Amino acid sequence: SLSDRLTSTFKNLRGKGRLSESDINATIRDIRLALIDADVATPVVREFTGRIRERALGAEVSAALNPGQQVVKIVNEELVEVLGGKTRELQMAKRPPTVIMLAGLQGSGKTTFAGKLARHLRDKGHFPVLVAADLQRPNAVTQLEVVAERAGVPCFAPERGNEGGHDAATGEGTQSYGDPVWVAQAGVGQAKVRQYDVVIVDTAGRLAVDENLMKQAGDIREAIQPDEVLFVIDAMIGQAAIETALAFQQGVDFTGVVLSKLDGDARGGAALSVASVTGRPIMYSSIGEQTKDIEVFHPDRMASRILDMGDILTLIEQAEKAFDRDQAAAMARKFMDEEDFTFEDFLQQMQAIKKMGNLKALMGMMPGMSGMKDQLNALDEKEFDRVEAMVRSMTPFERTHPKQINGSRRARIAGGAGTTVSEVNQLLERFGQAQKMMRQMRRGGGMPGMPGMPG
Ligand code: GDP
Ligand code: MG
The missing domain is CATH 1.20.120.140 (SRP54, nucleotide-binding domain)
Structure with missing residues (x-):
């Protein structure tokens, strides 16, 4: 990987x-x-x-x-x-119904997705209806009806019984039976009358881009003026993604993309191909054959899937979160003002490091960090806690004036933190060295690393 x-x-x-x-x-x-x-x-x-x-x-x-x-x-x-x-949300019509048209190659997952989207929207409180405008194959309408029933939504389909001839052996229509443009239009009209608020129009596809079907899709679009045209593409399509996507963009000019069959081995490269050549947002992923297998598309999650x-x-996100910008600015100001680094600053930095969570686990996630095992083990988190306890036992005056911490103060700090005076001595000595180093760096003009952190 x-x-x-x-x-x-x-x-x-x-x-x-x-x-x-x-x-x-x-x-x-x-x-x-x-x-x-x-x-x-x-x-x-x-x-x-x-x-x-x-x-x-x-x-x-x-x-x-x-x-x-x-x-x-x-x-x-x-x-x-x-x-x-x-994430780009569906654009809902100001005056319902919102009309959503599906387009894509045959087998890309349009009909299946129609049911998923209907269910998804129904769950969000909408009243969707499916319209069967794929009249190319004799069983396409029946398939959509089954899908609708599973999704628990109605399906508007043309009356059957006047089908044109079709090859009984292959099931492939030798001619279209009924006018899909008319059916789509009538379906949208019915939805309006019956006050459904979303109409999802399923259309026909071909195994390869086909001029006639593209024209049909374009005509349907023209007739129903959809609010969204979603181009459904199989995530496994590979190199053909560009050609197919561009053909559909030219033919029907879709407004969004649905990436289907992402439950397979596909790492989602098609998403990048389609988005980058068409500039259209990906809005949903289809992740299985069941009605529930739909996800709103998250660009950031897909990015990490592609990058694997x-x-x-x-880790990067957490490291950045911990690095508080304000703190950095305050530190920079300190250097400009020639002020000394104090235990207050030190405490703040420790909080920042703690925000990162378990440091070792975090660093362990990073490739290349295995070579740093020794340093990681030296970073004993218990010791971290002891240091913090000592700093917390100091008074505000002591934190900003570490040189004033005399013998009796040291004994009091050790007592408060549950450590020994010699540990407090060690801390003060290390702190004095860090201060000195920072003064030198200031003179040298460089920005020091965080004291208390391993090199
Ligand atoms: P259409 O020709 O574009 O309408 O495609 P269909 O919706 O009929 O889907 C074609 C085939 O792909 C069917 O066997 C579906 O069950 C299957 N399919 C559709 N979407 C998915 C998906 O997200 N994951 C998987 N594994 N199969 C899918
Ligand atoms: Mg279909």
């Missing part, structure tokens, strides 16, 4: 202050392989990695993250953005 591959990259990056061009190239090579693994179409991979490279080269160095984390963060941010940024490194992304 990408995580494994990046482990080696992280190892090389650790300890460097800034990403060099060759570092970035190495990471990008890994990212490119991961995207290809996830079945992202080749031209999209090329374009995407190019953009990442540019951004990484121009990136400001983050104080909260190491360089490797920074590149991953950039990749993740770009992915989320291409995938539509935030959710743990690292969680």
Whole structure:
């Protein structure tokens, strides 16, 4: 997986202050392989990695993250953005009913999704109805009726009995029976009269993009003026994603995308392909054959599925959360004002570190960190607690004037914290060294790391 591959990259990056061009190239090579693994179409991979490279080269160095984390963060941010940024909700008509049309290749999962969406909306308090405008195959209407029944919603379908000829052996219609444009229009009309507030119109598809069917879909769109046209695409489609998506965008110009069959092995690369060539948001994922198997699409979750490194992304998020920007600004001011670092500052930093949760578990999630086992073990959290207890036993005056902490004060602090005077001595000595180091760094102009943290 990408995580494994990046482990080696992280190892090389650790300890460097800034990403060099060759570092970035190495990471990008890994990212490119991961995207290809996830079945992202080749031209999209090329374009995407190019953009990442540019951004990484121009990136400001983050104080909260190491360089490797920074590149991953950039990749993740770009992915989320291409995938539509935030979750995009259905656009409901100001005057009901809201008309939603489904389009896509045959077998992509339109009919199944029609039932899922109906159920999803019904659960949210809507009154949806399905309309069967796929009259291409004799059993398509029956299939939608079954789907509707499972979803617990009504289905408007044309009267049967006047079907045109169809091949009994294959079930394929040799001609369409009934006019799908008329059926769609009549269905929307009925929904209006009967006061349903959402109409979901199922349409026909072909195994490959087909001019006549595309024209039919375009005509249906023209006739019913839908509020949303959702393009349903099989997540396993692979390289063909671009061609198919562009054909449907030209033919019917959809407003949103549904990614189906995400329950399979698909890592979701089609999502990136479709979103990046059409610029349309992905709105739902279909994750199984049952009516309940529908999910509102979350760009951030899909990004981590494509990258296959959710743990690292969680880690990055937590590290950033812990790094309080205000605190950084206050620290910077301290350096400018030539003030000394105090135990109050120290306590604040310890709180920031604690916010990160269990530090060891967190660092353990990071690839490349296995090489840091010794340092991790040296970071004894019990000792951390003892240090905090000592600082807390100090008075505000003592925290800001550590040099004034004489023998009797030390004894009192040790007593309050349940430690020994020699431990308090050690803490004060280490603290004095940290202060001195910071004064030197201030003179040198560099920003110090956090005292109390392992190098
Ligand atoms: P349509 O031709 O676009 O209407 O596609 P259908 O809704 O008839 O689906 C085609 C096949 O894919 C059926 O066998 C469905 O059960 C199956 N299918 C649809 N959506 C999903 C999904 O999300 N996951 C899985 N595993 N199968 C699906
Ligand atoms: Mg169908």
